[in-house]
Amino acid sequence: xxxxxxxxTRLFYSNLVRLARFNLRLHPVEWPGxxxxxxxxxxxxxxxxxxxxxxxxxxxxxxxxxxxxLARLDITSSFRVEVKPPRHDIATLAGPSIAQLRRxxxxxxxxxxxxxxxxxFASPIARIWPEEIGAWGRQWLHDEAPVVQASLALMMAIHxxxxxxxxxxxxxxxxxxxxxxxxxxxxxFTHVMICAARAMGLPxxxxxxxxxxxxxxxxxxxxxxxxMHAWVGIWCGAELGWLGFDPTxxxxxxxxxxxxxxxxxxxxxxxxxxxFHGGSGQTMTVSxxxxxxxxxxEAEDISLTG
Numbered sequence: 001x002x003x004x005x006x007x008x009t010r011l012f013y014s015n016l017v018r019l020a021r022f023n024l025r026l027h028p029v030e031w032p033g034x035x036x037x038x039x040x041x042x043x044x045x046x047x048x049x050x051x052x053x054x055x056x057x058x059x060x061x062x063x064x065x066x067x068x069x070l071a072r073l074d075i076t077s078s079f080r081v082e083v084k085p086p087r088h089d090i091a092t093l094a095g096p097s098i099a100q101l102r103r104x105x106x107x108x109x110x111x112x113x114x115x116x117x118x119x120x121f122a123s124p125i126a127r128i129w130p131e132e133i134g135a136w137g138r139q140w141l142h143d144e145a146p147v148v149q150a151s152l153a154l155m156m157a158i159h160x161x162x163x164x165x166x167x168x169x170x171x172x173x174x175x176x177x178x179x180x181x182x183x184x185x186x187x188x189f190t191h192v193m194i195c196a197a198r199a200m201g202l203p204x205x206x207x208x209x210x211x212x213x214x215x216x217x218x219x220x221x222x223x224x225x226x227x228m229h230a231w232v233g234i235w236c237g238a239e240l241g242w243l244g245f246d247p248t249x250x251x252x253x254x255x256x257x258x259x260x261x262x263x264x265x266x267x268x269x270x271x272x273x274x275x276f277h278g279g280s281g282q283t284m285t286v287s288x289x290x291x292x293x294x295x296x297x298e299a300e301d302i303s304l305t306g
Contacts, residue, residue, distance in 0.1 A: 001255045002293040005210055006078040007228070007286075009272060014281040016069040022274035025208070026077035027052075027060040031259040032241070033086065039079040045070055057263035058113040064274075075272070080293070083255045090243055090252045094146035095236045101147045102201040104237055113262070114242065116203035116235040123264035126194045126206070129176050136179075137196025147202065151234045151245050152252075154196060158189050159250035171266065186248040187266055190230040193247050194265065203235035205262045207244060208269040210290045212256040227288050228271055233262055258290065 007026060028036050041062065043050075049065040066073070096104065105116035122128050140153040165183040175195050178188035190206055197204035211229040231246040231253055242262075244253025253259075261269040 001084075001212075002080065002082045003210075003212065003258060004078070004080050004289075004291050004293055005258065006076065006289045007210075007271075008288070009075040010285045011073040011075075012283040012285075013071050015278065016071055017276040017278050018067075018069050020064075020066040020070065020073075020274060020276035022064040022066070022073075022075075022272060023270075024062040024064065024075065024077070025059050025261050025269050025271050026075075027062060028079065028081060028209075028258070028260050029058050029060055029262070033084040034259060035082040035084075037080050040077075042074075042076040042078075044074045054113075055268075056113065056118070057261070057268045059261040059263055059269055066276075081258055083258060085255055086243075086252075088240065090148065090254075091152070093148040093236075093240065095148040095240055096146070097143065098141055098145050098147055098150060098200055098202060099143035101235075101237055105201075105203050105235060108238070119203040119205045119233075119235065119264060120198060120201055122198065123268075125172075125265035125267050126175060126191050126198065126204075128195055128199045129179075130199050132176065133179050133192060133195040134199025137199060141196065141200040141202065143200075147234065147236050148240070148243065151197070151202075151232075151236075151243070154193060155232070155245040155247045156250055158193055158247035162189055162192070162247075164248065171270070186230045186246075189247040190232050191265060193232045193245065197232070197234060205233035205235075205242070206265045206269060207231050207233045207253070207259060207262050208266075208271070209260040210258040210288065211246075211249070212258075212290045212292070227286065228260075229257070230266070231257065 047064040048067040051063040053061045108116050128134055137154055140150050161182055163183040166185055169184045169188050175191035178184035179192050194204040208230055231244050233242045233244055236243050246253055263269040
């Protein structure tokens with residue numbers, strides 16, 4: 001499947017801001033089964049400096065330095081990407097037992113952004129809470145359980161027990177709060193699953209990206225109706241590697257999921273953050289389009305704000 005993706009962010013300030021610096025994490029990383037081409041980043045007003053870096057996690061970062069006063073900033077990231085089907089029918093896999101996987105991950109002979117060990121331990125947002133999230137997750141993640149089937153069961157449990165509620169969350173919400181409330185959004189469900197997995201010593205990562213959404217039968221695809229999404233990467237051994245589990249939608253990551261970045265938690269892969277000089281109220285709108293190339297031109301130009 002070939003997609004054309006366009007992600008637009010607009011920032012509005014009630015007063016002029018100065019000496020602003022922004023960090024963007026919108027450029028897709030290299031990922032098995034994904035082929036990227038035609039990447040373009042447009043920023044208005046034009047930054048004084050743009051710098052590209054990579055970090056300890058699987059993230060491409062773009063750093064913008066703005067020296068002139070501004071009241072508005074427009075950022076558009078666009079690209080075309082081909083996503084190929086997984087080489088396995090993941091739903092039929094078992095993988096090693098959780099106890100075997102834990103030993104294999106700790107003995108893995110390299111340290112890189114895709115090595116398992118860095119994703120086995122607590123991180124700034126995804127702490128473990130072994131007596132609550134860990135104890136709950138142990139129902140499915142016991143030592144003898146095959147890792148793929150256990151991860152599927154945990155994913156389904158979150159989908160069934162937790163309610164989607166966009167009004168109950170915020171970017172810095174601790175996972176324990178979402179767990180106790182049994183509600184939240186994709187970011188919260190992803191953090192809860194990560195915490196449960198790490199409590200049993202499983203390598204679990206936060207994956208940010210896009211999910212293709214399908215309109216109801218007979219309805220056009222709405223431009224701007226897709227937003228950034230999050231799901232869980234579980235390292236399932238050297239043979240299977242990282243597999244994606246989407247607890248929000250109770251589905252495995254396949255050709256409808258487009259990977260942008262992978263880190264320990266949301267803080268490592270946040271699409272935008274930064275600082276500026278001066279006090280000012282800020283409003284942000286975001287819209288995203290994820291359109292299969294063969295469907296381009298069929299969509300109606302309607303944007304959402306978030």
